[in-house]
Structures are given as C-alpha cells and as structure tokens.
Amino acid sequence: MLRLATASLAGTAIEFYxxxxxxxAAALVLGPLFFPTFSPVAGTLAAFATFGVGFVARPLGSVLFGHIGDRHGRRPVLVASLLLTGASTVAVGCVPTYDTIGVAAPLLLLVLRFLQGLGLGGEWGGAVLLTVEHAPAGRRGLWSSFPQVGPALGFLLANGVVLGLSATLSEAQFAAWGWRVPFWAAGVLATVGLWLRSSLAESPRFLEIDDHARVPLAEVVRDHWRLVLLTAGALSIGYAVFYTVTTWSLAYATERLGVSRSVMLTCIMGAVLVKGSLTPLVAWLGDLHGRRPLCLIGCTATALWMFPMVALLATGEPLLMFLGFLGAMIAFIMMFAVIAAYLPELYEPRVRCTGAAVGYNLGGVLGGALTPIVATALADQGGRVPWGVGAYMTGVALLSLVCFALLPETRPVPAAAAEPATG
Structure with missing residues (x-):
C-alpha cells in the first residue's frame, strides 16, 4: 500500500504541477504577452479565460479516460493521462507570443490548455481509484489522502520554481523567457512519473468485476445523474476557494495593491503547505467519524470565513494576508481530504471511474473555471476591499452545503467491511 500510495501521490503532484x-503564469504574465491589445484588466480576464478552458476540458477527460478505466482497468489511465498532460505543458512553454505570430498565439494557448485539462480529467480518477480499491475498507480515507496531497505538492513545486525565477531574474528576463522554464521542466517530471507508474498492479476490485459496463457514461447518466449533479455542486466551493487564493488573489494583489510577486507567492505557498500537511490527519478523522460530517463543517467554515479573508487580503500586509489564506485552506481541506474516499464509495464499481471523475471535474468547471473570471470582474467594480468577491464565495459555499446535506454517508462500519453500495 505504501509503494502504491507513494506512486499515486507522485503522479498527481506532477500532473497538478x-x-x-x-x-x-496566467495571473502574472500571460495577459501582457498574449493579449497586449487589451487593457490590463481585460488582459487578465482573457488570460483567466484560457485558464478556465482547462476546467471545461476536464469533464471530457473524465468521460474519455473513465471509459478506459471502467472497461480496461485503472492502470492504463495513469500512463495515458500523464503523457498527455506532460506533453501539452511542455508545448505551452514553446508557444511564441502575440508579438511574434499574432492571434495564433492565444489560439495555440487555448488548444494546449484544453489538452492539459483533458489529461488531468483522467488523472484524478485513475490515481484515486487504484489507491482506494487496494486499501482496506476501514483505512480508505487515510490511504486515499496520499494522491490528495499531490495537488498541494504540485502547487508548491510550480510556485517554488516561479518564486526562484522571480528572485534571480529581472522583470524583463522573466517576461522574455523565464516564465517558460517551469513549463519545460514538466517534461522531466513526466518522465519520472512514468517510471514510477510503470510497475503498478491493477486494482483488485476491477479484476473482480465480471460484467463491465459497455458504455459507462450512458449508465452514469441513466442511473446516477442526480448523484453526479449533487457531487459537482458540493465540490464547487472547494475549487472556488483554492483558485481564489492561489490564482485570483495573486493577480489582484500584484496589480491592484502593488504587492510584490515574491511576497504573494510566499504567503500563498505557506497556506498551501499547511493544507497539504493536514490532509492525512483530516482524512484519518474521516475514517473515524465519517466523510459527510467533515464536508458539512468545511462548507460552513468557508461560508463564515470569506468576508474576513477578502478584508485581510485588502490590507496588503503579508502576515494578515497569510492568515486570511490559511483560514480558507483549512476550511477547504476539511472537505477535500475525504473526497478521494467519499466519491468512489458513492458509485458502484462497474461505473466508478467514470462517475466519480465526472462529478469531481464538473465541480471544477463550476468552481475553478468561473471563479477567477467572476472575482476579477467583481473586484474591478468595487473599492479597495472586494466585498463582492466575499459575497460570491459565500453564496457558492451555501450552495455546496445544501448539496453535501443531500448526499448519503458512505464510511464502512467495522462490522461490514464489504464494498458499500450507496450508488
């Protein structure tokens, strides 16, 4: 289990990197480089729009790779998704800017960002299911938290590289070529990930299935459509919180408040580091006390914290901004630490790879794709404190709270270690 979970963690870390x-890059440089004819705010919005395309592609990746995972096994998904995401990321670093090839530059960005999202849409389902379906029933939450730590590590690695480049390069050097280096590094990371995953065993739960779904998506839509919609709505606040902190606030503070890029990256990375460190502990609590109660607590905490968070951000003071981000990340992980066990347990094994991944990535469209765009537009209409962003985030949190309240609990009880059948 440790070897398997470690390989899953490494893979999700690389793909989320x-x-x-x-x-x-969208928050810092892509607007001026690829949309130079736009105003600063419009350029940022356009860059965030290309960022959002990746989220739109993720559910499609869930359908494509979910079909493979439910028909042919979880393991092939891990290799194919990593190859696609890694290759498209390296290619982003090679795209000429608008000044060189004109409108073809942002169009290429859109295509490559779509391919990134397509690959990541398959990654989460494959990595999580391979871990969950190997784990003993009473420890699914704990073992599945390993791939859930991967996004935090990927984020810290991505932003650590950018922070290092920002500290050693001038603004002109960073804009000219420095921003491309993190994308090129993805090729090395993808090679490492493929090596780690080359010898993983197939899920025993998948091998036990005698009657595989012919068209998994059709079964999910026919038999589990309500479950997909509820999980998408429930997870939307997690995505909204994460990308408000890590993407929108970075652009807002550097452009509107005059905070340096290095200070903002340090504040955000500190909060994400704490979030990643707490993930196994919260997941273990989910094994003890249930998945749903922690999700309800996380949604409630998020709804209560969004107005204080934007107020602390608006101060421009590093310590206060860090505290605002930290509170948001702790509320976020109360929900997402247990999701890797919760979503697969909601679906029957024959359509689990498709159902869990589609619900997970539709939540990304609702929360991750829209939030930086909506938040940027709302902040541009307000004063120094972006209260509109706080109101929007609180509304999303309340929507997710209702959706979680309508979902069942799935934690296996000690006397029944068999596969739950709540789907």
Whole structure:
C-alpha cells in the first residue's frame, strides 16, 4: 500500500504541477504577452479565460479516460493521462507570443490548455481509484489522502520554481523567457512519473468485476445523474476557494495593491503547505467519524470565513494576508481530504471511474473555471476591499452545503467491511 500510495501521490503532484503552473503564469504574465491589445484588466480576464478552458476540458477527460478505466482497468489511465498532460505543458512553454505570430498565439494557448485539462480529467480518477480499491475498507480515507496531497505538492513545486525565477531574474528576463522554464521542466517530471507508474498492479476490485459496463457514461447518466449533479455542486466551493487564493488573489494583489510577486507567492505557498500537511490527519478523522460530517463543517467554515479573508487580503500586509489564506485552506481541506474516499464509495464499481471523475471535474468547471473570471470582474467594480468577491464565495459555499446535506454517508462500519453500495 505504501509503494502504491507513494506512486499515486507522485503522479498527481506532477500532473497538478502542470495544471497549476499555467494558473500562476496566467495571473502574472500571460495577459501582457498574449493579449497586449487589451487593457490590463481585460488582459487578465482573457488570460483567466484560457485558464478556465482547462476546467471545461476536464469533464471530457473524465468521460474519455473513465471509459478506459471502467472497461480496461485503472492502470492504463495513469500512463495515458500523464503523457498527455506532460506533453501539452511542455508545448505551452514553446508557444511564441502575440508579438511574434499574432492571434495564433492565444489560439495555440487555448488548444494546449484544453489538452492539459483533458489529461488531468483522467488523472484524478485513475490515481484515486487504484489507491482506494487496494486499501482496506476501514483505512480508505487515510490511504486515499496520499494522491490528495499531490495537488498541494504540485502547487508548491510550480510556485517554488516561479518564486526562484522571480528572485534571480529581472522583470524583463522573466517576461522574455523565464516564465517558460517551469513549463519545460514538466517534461522531466513526466518522465519520472512514468517510471514510477510503470510497475503498478491493477486494482483488485476491477479484476473482480465480471460484467463491465459497455458504455459507462450512458449508465452514469441513466442511473446516477442526480448523484453526479449533487457531487459537482458540493465540490464547487472547494475549487472556488483554492483558485481564489492561489490564482485570483495573486493577480489582484500584484496589480491592484502593488504587492510584490515574491511576497504573494510566499504567503500563498505557506497556506498551501499547511493544507497539504493536514490532509492525512483530516482524512484519518474521516475514517473515524465519517466523510459527510467533515464536508458539512468545511462548507460552513468557508461560508463564515470569506468576508474576513477578502478584508485581510485588502490590507496588503503579508502576515494578515497569510492568515486570511490559511483560514480558507483549512476550511477547504476539511472537505477535500475525504473526497478521494467519499466519491468512489458513492458509485458502484462497474461505473466508478467514470462517475466519480465526472462529478469531481464538473465541480471544477463550476468552481475553478468561473471563479477567477467572476472575482476579477467583481473586484474591478468595487473599492479597495472586494466585498463582492466575499459575497460570491459565500453564496457558492451555501450552495455546496445544501448539496453535501443531500448526499448519503458512505464510511464502512467495522462490522461490514464489504464494498458499500450507496450508488
């Protein structure tokens, strides 16, 4: 289990590195380089729009790779998704800017960002299911937290590279070529990930299935459509919180408040580091006390914290901004630490790879794709404190709270270690 969970963690860290490094670049440099004819705010909005395309592609990746995972096994998904995401990320670093090839530059960005999202849409389902379906029933939450730590590590690695480049390069050097280096590094990371995953065993739960779904998506839509919609709505606040902190606030503070890029990256990375460190502990609590109660607590905490968070951000003071981000990340991980066990347990094994991944990534469209765009537009209409962003985030949190309240609990009881059948 330790070897398997470690390989899953490494893979999700690498793939989310690819995804996050684009978000950081979108917040810092892609607007001026690829949309130079736009105003600063419009350029940022356009860059965030290309960022959002990756989220739109993720559910499609869930369908494509979910079909493979439910029909042919979880393991092939891990290799194919990593190859696609890694190759498209390296290619982003090679795209000429608008000044060189004109409108073709942002169009290429859109295509490559779409391919990134397509690959990541398959990654989460494959990595999580391979871990969950190997784990003993009473420890699914704990073992599945390993791939859930991967996004935090990927984010820290992506932003650590950007922070290092920001500290050693001038603004002109960073804009000219420095921003490309993190994308090129994805090729090395993808090679490492493929080596780690080359010898993983197939899920025993998948091998036990005698009657595989012919068209998994059709079964999910026919039999589990309500469950997919509820999980998407429930997870939307987690995505919204994460990308408000890690992407929108970075652009807002550097452009509107005059905070340096290095200070903002340090504040955000500190909060994400704490979030990643707490993930196994919270997941273990989910094994003890249930998945749903922790999700309800996380949603409630998020709804209560969004107005204080934007107020602390607006101060421009590093310590206060860090505290605002930290509170948001702790509320976030109360939900997402247990999701890797919770979502697969909601679906029957024959359509689990498709159902869990589609619900997970539709939540990304609702929360991750829209939030930086909506938050940027709302902040541009307000004063120094972006209260509109706080109101929007609180509304999303309340929507997710209702959705979690309508979902069942799935934690296996000690006397029944068999596969739950709540789907």
């Amino acid at each position: 690819d995804f996050f490094v684009y978000g950081t």
